[in-house]
Amino acid sequence: MSWLTKVRNSLSFTQKRDTPDNLWIKCPSCSEMLFTKEYEDNLSVCPRCEHHGRIGADARLAQLLDAGFEILPAPKVKEDPLKFRDSKKYTDRLKGAKAANPHPDALTNAFGRIGGHKAVVGVQDFAFMGGSMGMAVGDAFIAGVRRAIQEKCPYVAVTAAGGARMQEGILSLMQMPRTTVAISQLRAAGLPYIVVLTDPTTGGVTASYAMLGDVQMAEPGALIGFAGQRVIQDTIREKLPEGFQRAEYLHDHGMLDMVVHRRDLKDRLATVIGYLMAAKAAA
Template identity: 80%
Template sequence: MSWLDRVRKSIPFAQKRDTPDNLWIKCPSCSEMLFTKEYEENLNVCPRCEHHGRIGADARFAQLLDPGFSVLPSPKVKEDPLKFKDQKKYPDRLKAARAANPHPDALTNAAGRIEGRKCVLGVQDFAFMGGSMGMAVGAAFVAGAERAIKDKCAYVICTAAGGARMQEGILSLMQMPKATVAISRLNRAGLPYIVVLTDPTTGGVTASYAMLGDVQIAEPGCLIGFAGQRVIQDTIREKLPEGFQRAEYLLDHGMIDMVVPRKDLRATLANVLDYLGAAKAA
């Protein structure tokens, strides 16, 4: 044994402490390292650069709805109607997505109140296959609208999607007119339909129910668009303006009504529901 090994073994070292893997989180915008607990307490918003992180349906329900809300059951639809297979079978992709997420598909509804104003709140979760719009999302959207009509209250939807679900082909695109008809039914019933655009909202979702709200609200900095920036740039052969397809750019050009930080979103929705005549708790 060398003298170095003898010296090293004679020095008492403290036991190595195990550090949880999820103690820190890196902001995707400014790369600042943040305590996960502090980040979550700040509604998943970076305290340095104000980047609004993506959150799931349960976190969104807890942030926006009064205590006592109820999550509505997800409608049953035929799975894998086209027997689609790419690198994996579609049922295997669904199984993996469901194992990693608390809800059976990308859109989940809950019935409750926002500061006493009755509503049905739908939330798309980008973590579930990119929030993609398939038959299950279309059925959930229609179910949310029908529940709002039954309860005579507003339907509020928080969108987050990469577009239509490619594994369902033309059937996914059929959800666009299906959702539009459901919105028409809300309009005929005289009930508010409010859209909260979150990062990202793109593709067929943007081309349908995401841009048909009575009031369009967006979180700061979120990406909103139909085709990707590179596709547009290559098509028109021009450089796009700085901030193109971001919430603030769309606000400046009249595409949305307001950009609201997450900490103010609950109060803003309550005010909008007031203006639109939503029912308050007795």
Template identity: 90%
Template structure:
């Protein structure tokens, strides 16, 4: 034992204070260390670089909807219809995702109001298997649309997905036409369908209900596209422009109607609902 160790052990030093591991979060864009409480109070937006962090369905609904909204029950679908297995059983992946998330699958609907305007909102949870679109997501989308038809109000889809769920094969791809038909029912009834595109929205979700809104709103910096950037570059053998597939680029090229900061999103949806409702009534 060295003399330093003997002296240190003899002195009445206070024990090292334990610090919780969840007090700080690192911004993935600028690497700034942020106090979690302040970050969440700022709607999970970095106060330094304005990077919009990914948030869960419950947080999203609380930010967008008025108090007192109702979470709608998730439809029951046949699980693992193909008895799929890769490195794990599909059923095991679903169980793990449900253990880590508050809702039974990647799309959750809620009925209530936004700024006093009646609406049904469906939010995709990227943390649930990458927000992937399978039969449960398709049925939940249809259930949300049916509730909007019943309540004679708008349906708002907040998308966040890596695409279709490969473990369900062609059955996941069939959700693309199913959701498209549901949107046509809304239009036939004269009800608004609004899409809020968040980071990331890709694959079969982009190729179906994510790009069929009467109004397309995107969060700043959101990745929005079908195929990945490297796949496109390898296919066309050209370097893609800076910011390709980001919300601002798509807005400049007419694929997105507006890019709205998270703090302004609820007010923007309220104004949009007013406009679309008045236009259809006229």
């Protein structure tokens, strides 16, 4: 045995500690490195620049609803009605999205209370195929509105979408008038429809149920629009204003009623629902 082997065997080496891969997160706005736990404890808002990060449906529902809420079953729709295929089969894309997400499609409804007030809340998850609007989203939205009518309470839609789901063609576009009719039924029942727009809300979703609320709220810095900025600039051949299509710009120009920080969103919704339902009772 060589002297090197003897020395090596006589030394005590501690086992290398494993460091979790998700210990840190980088803010997409200011590039600050943040402890993941501190970031999540701060409702996924950067403590340095106040950038509101994207969150999933479960986290959003837990933030907005009182404890003990009920996740509503998702309606079943025909998958891949057009047998669509691009670089990948649509059925394969759906399987991948379902495997990576806790819910069967991009819109999830829950029934519960917000600050003690009954409400049905529908949340779009951008992580599920960009929150795109297809038949499943349309049917879920309508089911949520019908449950709100049944419970005689408001329907709150929290939007986050890249637009209509191209793999479903005209069937995805038909969800725009379908959801609009559902909102009309909610209003005919004298019940409020409240929209919370989050980053990003674009395309056919913006052109339908995202902009039809009795009260329109948005999170700070949320991208909200129909067509992209580059498309608009190339079309009108003009430079767009600073902050164009951001929540604050839309609020300044009358398209939103209020821009609300995530930490205040639940309390603000409770106040608005209390006021609107009191007005309905008085009427």
